[in-house]
Amino acid sequence: MLLLAHGSRDPRHAATVEALADAVRALAPHLPVTTAYLDHCAxxxxxxxxxxxxxxxxxxxxxxxxxxxxxxxAALRAAGSPIPVADVLGPSPLLLAALDRRLAETGLDVADPAVRARTGVVLAAAGSSDPAANATTRAVAAEWRRTRGWAAVTTAYASATTPTVPDALAELRAVPTVRTTAVAPYLLAPGLLPDRIATAATAAATDHLAPVLGAAPELARLLLTRHAEAAATTDATAARTA
Known part of the structure; x- marks a missing residue:
């Protein structure tokens, strides 16, 4: 597995990527795992x-x-590498489970249906200039609400588009059934945008602020799933062209 991350000047980013690589190695000791970055990191x-x-x-x-x-x-082409590329991580039920885990770490009793029924959650993503990517994040929020029974789940973004975290929290507080608010970063590693989300959520006085997804066990399992899916596709393609 070649684990490809964006990279960041923030050293916490690479440390988190390497921790996630270690988590994958622990689950699949037979599988060599190498990390590489698009920018900023080596x-x-x-x-x-x-x-x-x-x-x-x-x-x-x-x-x-x-x-x-x-x-x-483009980076793989420039490197002259024919390595096949797996699909992106989302959407996936494993990501929802990782979001649950991170919210539970804040002290929110996510296992209690009554707690969920009075909690409004902001799914706070990086944001994109690509409308389809933002639509996918909204679909993740809708699925998280549907499968967990949250009072409400709305999206917010750290860049490129709106609403902002404070605006999303204000929207939740206007929902009659919401008694508690939480902000869950839909981001993989610490850095500028997660810090921006955390600062905004704290200033807007959210009741719970989750950490980034990081090296959650569910993420390690999801990486192995995407790897296996891509391997199966590659093998099937090779068989058809043989």
């Missing part, structure tokens, strides 16, 4: 991809936005 994709054979790239991305559609394919 090693870059061009340094790693050309020396790998039989690998499958798994992007650490939640939506099919610009990085998935353009940056990663």
């Amino acid at each position: 090693p870059r994709i061009a340094q790693v991809a050309p020396r790998l054979t039989g690998a499958i790239a798994v992007p650490l991305l939640l939506n099919r936005a610009f990085h998935a559609k353009h940056d990663i394919p």
